[in-house]
Every structure is written in structure tokens, then in C-alpha cells.
Amino acid sequence: MTRETTISIVIVAGLLAAAFIAQAMGETFYITLATRMAILGLAATGLNIALGLGGLVSFGHAAFFGIGGYAAGILATHAFNSEPLLLGLPGTNQMIVIWIAGAIAAGLVAVLIGLISLRTSGVYFIMITLAFAQMIYYFAISWPAYGGEDGLSIYVRNTFPGTNTLAPMSFFLICFGLLVIGLVFFALIRDSRFGAALQAGRQNDTRLAAVGIGPFRVRLVAFVISAMMTALAGALFADLNRFVSPSMFSWHMSGELIVLIIIGGVGRLAGPLAGAIVYVLFEFALGGITEHWQFFLGLILLAVVLFARGGVMGLLAGRARHG
Amino acid sequence: MAEPILDIRDLRKSFGALKATDGVSLDLRPGEIHALIGPNGAGKSTLIHQIAGSLKPDSGEIRFEGRDVKPLDVAARARLGMGRTFQVSSLAPEFSALRNVMLAVQARQGSSFRFFKPVMHDRSLTEPAHEALARVGLSDRADVSAAELSHGERRQLEIAIALALGAKAFLLDEPMAGMGPEGSQALTTFLDGLRAEAPILLIEHDMDAVFALADRISVLVYGRIIATGTVDDIRNHPAVREAYLGDGA
Numbered sequence A: 001m002t003r004e005t006t007i008s009i010v011i012v013a014g015l016l017a018a019a020f021i022a023q024a025m026g027e028t029f030y031i032t033l034a035t036r037m038a039i040l041g042l043a044a045t046g047l048n049i050a051l052g053l054g055g056l057v058s059f060g061h062a063a064f065f066g067i068g069g070y071a072a073g074i075l076a077t078h079a080f081n082s083e084p085l086l087l088g089l090p091g092t093n094q095m096i097v098i099w100i101a102g103a104i105a106a107g108l109v110a111v112l113i114g115l116i117s118l119r120t121s122g123v124y125f126i127m128i129t130l131a132f133a134q135m136i137y138y139f140a141i142s143w144p145a146y147g148g149e150d151g152l153s154i155y156v157r158n159t160f161p162g163t164n165t166l167a168p169m170s171f172f173l174i175c176f177g178l179l180v181i182g183l184v185f186f187a188l189i190r191d192s193r194f195g196a197a198l199q200a201g202r203q204n205d206t207r208l209a210a211v212g213i214g215p216f217r218v219r220l221v222a223f224v225i226s227a228m229m230t231a232l233a234g235a236l237f238a239d240l241n242r243f244v245s246p247s248m249f250s251w252h253m254s255g256e257l258i259v260l261i262i263i264g265g266v267g268r269l270a271g272p273l274a275g276a277i278v279y280v281l282f283e284f285a286l287g288g289i290t291e292h293w294q295f296f297l298g299l300i301l302l303a304v305v306l307f308a309r310g311g312v313m314g315l316l317a318g319r320a321r322h323g
Numbered sequence B: 001m002a003e004p005i006l007d008i009r010d011l012r013k014s015f016g017a018l019k020a021t022d023g024v025s026l027d028l029r030p031g032e033i034h035a036l037i038g039p040n041g042a043g044k045s046t047l048i049h050q051i052a053g054s055l056k057p058d059s060g061e062i063r064f065e066g067r068d069v070k071p072l073d074v075a076a077r078a079r080l081g082m083g084r085t086f087q088v089s090s091l092a093p094e095f096s097a098l099r100n101v102m103l104a105v106q107a108r109q110g111s112s113f114r115f116f117k118p119v120m121h122d123r124s125l126t127e128p129a130h131e132a133l134a135r136v137g138l139s140d141r142a143d144v145s146a147a148e149l150s151h152g153e154r155r156q157l158e159i160a161i162a163l164a165l166g167a168k169a170f171l172l173d174e175p176m177a178g179m180g181p182e183g184s185q186a187l188t189t190f191l192d193g194l195r196a197e198a199p200i201l202l203i204e205h206d207m208d209a210v211f212a213l214a215d216r217i218s219v220l221v222y223g224r225i226i227a228t229g230t231v232d233d234i235r236n237h238p239a240v241r242e243a244y245l246g247d248g249a
């Protein structure tokens, strides 16, 4: 097992242990913090496929996070009110159905955004993905049927077979389970033929084309997979807060996901999770003292960029190895 | 005479007022090494770019195995069998030498949309890659990242990649540049044998190598081919002596 894998397992296991300790101490608030870490970690792991493996600096992943969130909000609202959704189809409060719907919706939107934005690169790509996400943000604000600016409440947390999702530990375990699946999926992709092509394209797309692999299709598929995973996290986020609002679509959210990855380690297996842990801890520790806690987070970010290029994972596991 | 693998007719390409390719016609036949020589800035690399698809000619024809390749992009031309090396090495710098070659092997197998099987445990990728590295003498450097290879080793690696692609024609842009006398000697011997596998369009400044290897030589000056012929024809061609080889050559 590589050092990268070992460290990643330790971080993941640490999160699980923290939740169980919180449970044993009866501190449900800490379980909620751990759940937030797992969800943000999953969202950023999704982005890490595009950004870390593919070098695609999407500044619009909030679009997918929000689509997942609204899928949960809209489907649950229709189920709650027993109103058919569209084409006579009902809403649902089944998480599994919501996840699938959210991921598919985000995947379709990602195809559209990708087809256009992936023809550009560098700063243009960043700006175009940002522009698409902002379009969706303004659309959500001006859509009164689903709460407009005020957002949408989920009155009862959606359900999952065999558990009471209202119990904090049960909901944590669902999110944790999906996080683990997301991380395994990331590792498999990274080590696969597809991952080889994707990472080669990040390093040098002239080389990729010269061996006969068209970079565009590889990136489009990566972008879509990436969007779907982030959407899944968005659906969980909606259920955690029992509330969705257009802020899930905002550029702050996209920026936050990028920041998590940079703090944790770009392209590293547990990088996004490590970033999410640091982020949520900071928010918790300093958020109560000063509302300018993000300023201090900015200082950390600066330190990482200047002195610890590989982020948390770089410090713990050394430089990335590519076999 | 056998059908040419690569056939270029009246190719033209200008950069503003500069005619980098000015009505070039040239072909590459099975089993041959066709050397393309000419002074710096003559348009040799520009020609390779147009053949491989990374530059679009203004006019003219490029046929590969009888097929018009102008509508095809770089990746599609590579899949047809153009094995190209770059004048300035172009590799995936973070990948090891082995993984750079494995990328070509997987491309040749046409299977880059597989998501779950780890490549490092896939012997259908690693074995052909090791073979290609062995052929160019890079076996003991397989695990070194491309960024850490020496200049000469990177050139060798590019050739290994072209081998692993199963190229039907090699387009080599100054493969010996910066290699040192021993490296050039070894590569000359290697290319000598390689022509039996697939013909080579060889751009090279090392005249010893060119005269030792070439079946035919074309001389490019200011975007025009001023002479094509055997080694002896070119050695004795007055315009070539004047324009390129200089006195005493």
C-alpha cells in the first residue's frame, strides 16, 4: 500500500472515530460537524476529479452542488404536498431516488456546460464555468415556485431504508458511506486507463493527442462524472440542513470547494476531505469569536500556496507519485 | 515502384508574409529513410506540424496510405499510424518513462474509457511498454519521471512511444539533437534497422547520420525543396553545396 493510501485511510478512519466519540459523549452537535466534513469532502472529491486529475479549474461546481440540493428540495416538497411533479410523476422522499435524480440532472447540465467551456482553457475556462453557475444562481433566485430568494425548506428529512435518518449518527453514517464510496471511486479512476489519459492531458495535451487520444472527450467525461459526484453531496447537504437556498449555487460555494482542495492537496486522494476537516474546524473554532474567520482561513490558504504546495496531504504523505 | 505511405503535393503555408512552406511535394515509400535537411528556419518543423495535423496548411494535399488526412485532427492522424517525435521533447513530465509509453500502448488498443482496472497491474499495457523501452535502451530508466530524464533520454523515450504506437510511418524531428556522439551512433544503428518496420521521414542536422542512413535526401531552403536524390546526388549537387552544405562538404 502506498503512503498516500495509508494516510488517506487514517484520515477517513479518524473522521469515523470522531463521530463515534461524539456519540458516546452525547454531543450530537459534533456529529453534525463531522457530517458537514463528510459532505463537503465528498463535494470537493467530485471537483478533485476535474481539477486535480484533469487540471480543469472549474469555478462553477456550485451549479452541480446546488442542482443536487434542489433535486432533494423539490422532490421532497412535492412528496410532502402530494403534488405531482411533471408528466404526472410524483415527488419522493426516498434519498436513493433523490440522489439518482440529482446526479442525472447535474450530469446533463454538465454535458451542456462542458461542451461549451471545454473548448477553452486557462482563465477562459474559469470564467465560463463561473458564468454558467451564476446564470443558474440568478435563475434560482427568480423562480418563485421553489422559494426564489428565500429558498426551500425540507420539513422532514428524507428517508433511507432500514434507518431513522433523523438520528444524527444514522445520517452521518449514510454520508460517511457515500464519502468512502466516492473516495474509492476517485482512487479507481485515478489509477485506470481513463485516469492515465486524463492526467496526461493535464500535464501535456499535445502529448495526449500525439498518441491518438483526443483530449476533449476525455475531459468531457471527467467533467460530467465530477459534476455528478458533487451533486450527490449537494443532495446530502440539503438533507443535513433540511433547507436549500440559491446560495448553494453562488460563486462563494464554488470558491469554497476549490479552497478545500488547495488546503488538502490538489489531486490527492484524501486531499479534499483533509481540506474539509480543516475548513469546518476553523469555521467552528473561529466562527464563534469573529465573523471574519474566513480572513484567517485566507492566511492559511496563502501559507499553503507559498510554503506547502501539496497541502495537508503533501505535508503528511510527501510528493505525489505517479508510478 | 511501391505506393508511397505518405504523399505530399504542393503544400503551402504562410505566416504573414513569410512563406514557411512554399509548394512542397514529397513522398515517403515503404522501407525507406527519407531525410529532410536544410538550414535553421527553412520550414522543416513546420512541414512536420502540417503532416501530423498540429498546423493547418493554406493549400495542398497530404495523403497517408492513399487517404486524404486534411480533415483529421492530430489524434485521428496518430491513430492512422503517424508516429511523430518533437524537436523539443513533448512528454507527460510527471509520469515515469514507463507510464509515458503505456499511454501509447493503451491508445493503440483503443481503450481509454476504462475506469476501474489499475493500469500498473495490467500486463497487456506494461509488457509492450517495457519492450519498447528495451528497444531504445531505456529499460533501466523505466521508473524515472520524464522530467528527470536527461535531454537525450527524452528523445529516446519519444521514439519508444512511437514504437509502442505501432506507427506505420515515423516522423522524426531532429532525434539526435543534443545526444552526444555515442548516443547518435547508437541511434543511427537503431534507425537503420527500424526502416524495415516502417519508413522514416528524418529531419536531422547530423550529416554523418544523414549520409549513413538516408535512401533519399530532400533539401529544403526557404520553404522550397531545391533538390531530392540519393546521398551521392545531394553531395554533388551544386545548388545544395552553395545553399546549405557550404564549401568543403
Ligand SMILES: Nc1ncnc2c1ncn2[C@@H]1O[C@H](COP(=O)(O)OP(=O)(O)O)[C@@H](O)[C@H]1O
Pocket (backbone or CB within 6 Å): B015, B018, B020, B038, B039, B040, B041, B042, B043, B044, B045, B046, B047
Ligand atoms: N507559429 C509560427 N508563427 C510564425 N512564424 C513561425 C511559426 N512557426 C514557425 N515560424 C517561422 O517559420 C520558419 C520556419 O520555421 P521551422 O519550420 O521551425 O524551421 P526549421 O524546423 O526548418 O528550423 C521560421 O522562420 C520560423 O520563425
Ligand SMILES: [Mg+2]
Pocket (backbone or CB within 6 Å): B044, B045, B046, B087
Ligand atoms: Mg525545426
